[in-house]
Amino acid sequence: MHVIITAVGSAGDVHPFVGIGRTLAARGHRITFCASAAFAPLIERCGFEFLPLGTREEYDEVMADPALWHPRTSLPTLWKTIASTLREQYRLLEQACDDETVMLGSLWAFSARLLHEKHGIPLVTAQVSPFGFWSAAAPSTHPPGTNLPGFVPYRMKRLLLGLIERAFLDRVMAPQLNSFRQELGLPAVKRIISQWISSPDRVLGLFPQWFAPVQHDWPAQTVLTGFPLFDESGFQQMDAELQDFLDEDNPVVFTPGSTMVNSEQYFTAAVQALKQVNRRGVFLTSQPVDPAVSAQGRILVRRYVPMSRILPQSAALVHHGGVGTTALAMAAGVPQIATPFAHDQFDNAARMERLGCGLRVFPPASAESLAAALDKVLNNPDVRASCDRYRALIASGDSACEAAAQQVEALARRATHGTAPKRYQVA
Template identity: 25%
Template sequence: MRVLVASIAAHGHTYPLLPFAIAARAAGHDVSYATAPSFHPLVERLGFRPVAAGGEIGEAFGKVWAESGRDPSARFSTPPDEVMAMAGRVFGEVLARRTAADLAPVLPELRPEVVVHEAGDLGAGLAAKVAGVRGLCHGFGRVAGGKMLARAGDHVAGLAAELGLDPAAVAGPGLGDPFLDICPRTLQDPAFLAAFTPDRAPRVPLRPVPFAEPAPLPAWVTEPGPPLVYLTLGTAFAEGGVLRTAIAGLGRLPARVLVAAGPRIDAAQVGDLPDSVRVEQWVPQAEVLPHAALVVHHGGSGTTLGALASGVPQLVLPQGADQFDNAEAVVTVGAGRRLLPGEATVEAVADVAAALLADPGPRASAAGTAREIAAMPSPAEVVAELLD
């Protein structure tokens, strides 16, 4: 079967789809991957045929921020609801319009029999419908209380009408296509779950499989010693001041601290480090998580689900987008704590992290969620069910 997988060119939107794409290829399907050019090197390294579709997410957010009249440097102090509204326009209008236009001439050429479009890549899903190609929507995490997808839906209805589609037919999560949901049911938003009534396409559980590009795993991670605390602020919202505060707090603990600076922060510029802290630009997160006693992070979907799948408690320091909802969900299931902006002082990070390391309750709750995740159908099983 010819399969086109499509996602926004961002780590948090692309990485969750790669296990399904890899499983589809392993099952013998001919898989192409549509995304913006910045992610083509990754796609090619993994052996997929790249298809140029969509704009760069940073440029799209820059456009919307500029048109809002706000200073982009104020994004960390902007109320989350306003950020979510702007994100809705980015995903439902700016990126969706570009992707739909890019794929319009490509789909008749590729002739895919199914398009697997990521939940944030609405343009790919609309293009598939215009071309009469079967669609599957692949989630990238918890649906953030329905906020971002609902806000995006406010914009995408107009685009759907322009493309000759019935806006009512593409309303709701997944544009009316079956939704491959990598979020365990107990963590997923109840309103999102309630949307899957008998008269609409189903929600299909799919086990989240952490993906990370190969990188050296520091040898000391696997050596005996004090507990390992892993700190990352992700790839999109990482901010140097928050990272330095977290490092200073975690450096007070009787623990080893591994920091992934990511693409937005220069690891060499982090500053003086406590002896117990090591900073790397990039680490293979999927390999690190099973060794961690605690994960301190921003609340991105990939890290949240990856830590839960490994049964590791979390301290979440949300900065924007869906991170606040993910942090709330972690607290609700008892798998960790959160510190909101303004609360995350050096002392607070040290105190809460120490409490999480000492309290067996969050680890037990995280282990329970890990068992739920392990029981979800694997990518290979879902590929066999939906593509074969």
């Protein structure tokens, strides 16, 4: 079959789909991958046909916008970017489709969902984190002060979430989405996130049941696969200086991920926290860091190192709360401190903390709060026991990718046998 994969977002959104794509390719299928042009080197190295969306410069500009990383402005900012590329992406995907096509799309792959409606092309939508599921039974965790109390009855939660969706989410997204739908001859939609966004064919949760059990108000066609733990480790070599640094003793790794933070404040606090707990550190960031930070030999700064290469020799990980980073730390059995900023990070951090694998520190994190959290996770036997427990429970990333690939293949067989919507017909 011909699988068109659409992954919209940062590396944390794209990497799981690259892992699944590599597995599908190994199983003999043709892969076309649509993502930001920023991922061209990675996608082309995998041997996929690549449909670049926008330019690298445009991607960098979006990711550098502070509004994308503020809880109050993150969704409107993100939607502005998605809406601006909606037509371009739709045309790219439409032109790539043939009569053997099955699509796999991420949370924001709206164009794939539109093609499914317009042409009946089989579609699997996949959520990299539980945050992507709109649920009153188990509401996602948001920034402090914005969460529904646990004692609120289910019916009230459902009513409140419905009001939020109509008054905010649909109001932000529906005008531009429905304008394009009208151009395509499709009727207007509402309840975009809770109902429309999920493919009626199949929905995947790219995480295990113990991280987030399936809820009764999730789509009935949902299947959980486990974490696809792809992180470019097969394409990156560890440099000798970093390897020597890791061999000397286990450092604490700090990374804000793709999140744009006040790097001076963030890493100044990190340096002071490391001094207080008498630990060395590795800073993974594309943002500028004062060269004096690494001058004393206690800290190394690197732009990017695959987590699966560095975490096995790390004492702890301080990160932004991205689901991929959280999963890789769990797979390595490394204690975590999450400093969430926006999007699904608050929910991922809360789940990690509930499982006992670390702590949350809400930004802006001070040196004192980071040092206190580090002292707890590095010296608490309960945290160590939880880390060991979930490391043993996490299946390999390959097995999760295999599970996802099998679901895509199952949909293709169903479409071939005529039990799915009509197939796309090449003109």
